[in-house]
Amino acid sequence: xxxxxxxxxxxxAMAQSQGKSAQEAGATVILIGxxxxxxxxxxxxxxxxxxxxxxxxxGARLALADNNMTGAFLKQSYRLVEQTLPQDGDIATGVxxxxxxxxxxxxxxxxxxxxxAAAGLPEAKSMLLFNARATDDTLxxxxxxxxxxxxxxxRRMLADALAQYLAWKKWTRWSLLSGRDPGDAxxxxxxxxxxxxxxxxxxxxxxxxxxxxxxxxxxxxxxxQSDIPLATQGADYDVLVVADEAGDFGDYLDGRTWYxxxxxxxxxxxxxAWSRVNEQWGxxxxxxxxxxxxxxxxxxxxxxxxxxxxSIGEAAARTNAAGxxxxxxxxxxxxxxxxGFKGEALSFRAWDGQMRQPILIAxxxxxxxxSPQEGFLxxxxxxxxxxxxxxxxxxxxxx
Numbered sequence: 001x002x003x004x005x006x007x008x009x010x011x012x013a014m015a016q017s018q019g020k021s022a023q024e025a026g027a028t029v030i031l032i033g034x035x036x037x038x039x040x041x042x043x044x045x046x047x048x049x050x051x052x053x054x055x056x057x058x059g060a061r062l063a064l065a066d067n068n069m070t071g072a073f074l075k076q077s078y079r080l081v082e083q084t085l086p087q088d089g090d091i092a093t094g095v096x097x098x099x100x101x102x103x104x105x106x107x108x109x110x111x112x113x114x115x116x117a118a119a120g121l122p123e124a125k126s127m128l129l130f131n132a133r134a135t136d137d138t139l140x141x142x143x144x145x146x147x148x149x150x151x152x153x154x155r156r157m158l159a160d161a162l163a164q165y166l167a168w169k170k171w172t173r174w175s176l177l178s179g180r181d182p183g184d185a186x187x188x189x190x191x192x193x194x195x196x197x198x199x200x201x202x203x204x205x206x207x208x209x210x211x212x213x214x215x216x217x218x219x220x221x222x223x224x225q226s227d228i229p230l231a232t233q234g235a236d237y238d239v240l241v242v243a244d245e246a247g248d249f250g251d252y253l254d255g256r257t258w259y260x261x262x263x264x265x266x267x268x269x270x271x272x273a274w275s276r277v278n279e280q281w282g283x284x285x286x287x288x289x290x291x292x293x294x295x296x297x298x299x300x301x302x303x304x305x306x307x308x309x310x311s312i313g314e315a316a317a318r319t320n321a322a323g324x325x326x327x328x329x330x331x332x333x334x335x336x337x338x339x340g341f342k343g344e345a346l347s348f349r350a351w352d353g354q355m356r357q358p359i360l361i362a363x364x365x366x367x368x369x370x371s372p373q374e375g376f377l378x379x380x381x382x383x384x385x386x387x388x389x390x391x392x393x394x395x396x397x398x399x
Contacts, residue, residue: 026075028322032064032309033081033103035094037114042247050296056109056132057082058294059302060309065293067313076316091118099123104324105130107308109301112136112143119145128328130308133301136186140352140388144395149331149353151307152300153273155190157387161359161371162241162264162271163194164385168373171238171262175204177231177253183245187266191241198376204234208249224252233258241265268363271371274303275362281343307340307355314338343370344383352395356383 034057041053060080067078085094091110095118106127108115112134119129124147131139131150139145140154166172174195178188188205195202210227232240232253240257242265244250250267262269276287276297290298298306315327315336330336337345342358349356361369372382378389388394 027071027077028075030067030071030076030078030312030316030322031081031101031103032060032078032107033098033101034060034084035091035098036082036084037089037091037110038084038087052296052299054294055299055301056305058290058296059132059298059305060107062290062293062302063306063309063313066310067316070313070317074317074320076313078313092121095121095123099127104128105312105327107132107305107312109133109305112139115139115148116143116145119148126324128324128331130311132304132308137190137388140354141394144352144397146397149311149348149355151311151355152304153357153359154354154387155187156193157354157359158271158273159187159190159194160197160386161361162269163191163198163200164371164373164376165269165271165361165369166200166239166264167198168369168375172200173203173236173238174200174241175206175232175234175237175239175261176202176241176243177206177208178243179208179246179248179250181246181248184243184266187245188243191243191265203237206231206234208244210249225256228253228256229258237261239264240268242267269368270362271359272362273300273357273359274298275300275360275367277362277365277367278341278360280367281341283341286341307338307346307357311336311338311355349384349390351390351393352388352397354387356381356386358383359386 036057041051043051064078064080071077091114104127106124106129108118108129109132110118115131115134118124127147129148131148132152135152135155135158137154137156139148140150176188176191178184192202194200208231210231236259238261240253240261240263242250242253242263244266250265253263254268257263287298290302311331312327315330316322319326319330321327332348332350334347336347340346340357342360344358346355346357348354359371360367361371372385376382376385378384
């Protein structure tokens with residue numbers, strides 16, 4: 001379910017309808033609302049995977065609980081209001097309704113076009129939006145906006161993280177197999193760029209043209225076993241890189257390719273903001289708390305929403321401020337840091353608003369590595385070797 005979360009600093013009079021406990025304790029009440037569009041749940045390829053109908057929302061709920069835990073010592077209280085629009089619902093209606101309540105901070109779990117539509121509304125001009133879903137690189141470049149920060153990594157960050165690991169392994173010959181969705185083409189473009197940056201060579205490139213029907217039947221298994229070798233034969237390679245963001249075929253590749261080679265990309269060995277296999281840096285603790293809350297494991301969308309809500313809570317805790325200008329200035333400043341259970345402090349880049357963060361290289365059951373890899377240097381921080389660095393960015397808002 002794509003979700004937009006809205007945060008408002010609520011004066012005592014407005015907080016009355018939300019309950020009196022925080023007000024009576026003299027706490028500053030921070031109201032977090034949600035504007036969501038309903039969408040059909042993604043059908044998993046395997047029955048081992050749960051059907052998630054609340055991606056993003058549960059991550060924000062967990063972060064809300066975390067904020068309240070800290071806020072209890074600082075006389076800050078966070079409250080949640082959830083609204084859900086129909087699939088074709090007007091984003092402007094929800095934005096205006098919550099803006100009328102004094103909302104200033106927005107956590108958006110929306111595709112790129114819907115995010116830009118929300119950011120362009122008159123009410124949003126005095127808001128700060130957190131992009132917790134869209135990985136489109138144009139949002140960090142030509143279509144960047146002054147009122148958007150990005151907690152979701154871009155496709156270029158993900159592709160660069162994978163490319164660094166493949167370079168470290170000296171797997172330099174890549175075969176690229178792309179799906180038919182628009183997102184697959186954008187991911188493949190990011191892979192080509194990463195190959196040039198980090199010494200990879202795409203020796204073969206193909207598009208997936210086969211039917212993606214029911215593979216659980218006996219005939220389906222037989223058909224896919226015949227289709228995949230045809231789709232992956234050609235020039236020999238070290239690794240098959242797959243671009244299949246929708247999950248139509250990528251999970252079927254491992255063990256069925258023409259050459260006995262590893263699969264990486266959107267399936268197989270994946271570069272991701274979060275994975276349930278991460279047990280380091282307190283990741284097990286975060287995952288355990290999330291499973292207790294949601295009854296499933298945390299997804300990258302949940303994690304990006306968690307980062308967004310936690311960023312606001314961290315800014316409020318560090319500054320002990322309640323005003324929009326103070327919190328926004330701190331979020332944009334080099335002093336802002338957030339612990340993200342990935343071994344390094346996270347912060348926002350000044351030139352495009354992207355949250356710099358390590359990217360996990362994950363297998364289906366184990367964490368394989370974390371990028372940036374050792375040896376990839378940068379004059380400021382190795383985290384800026386992932387995605388668009390300042391000289392490469394086409395975002396001109398803060399230049």
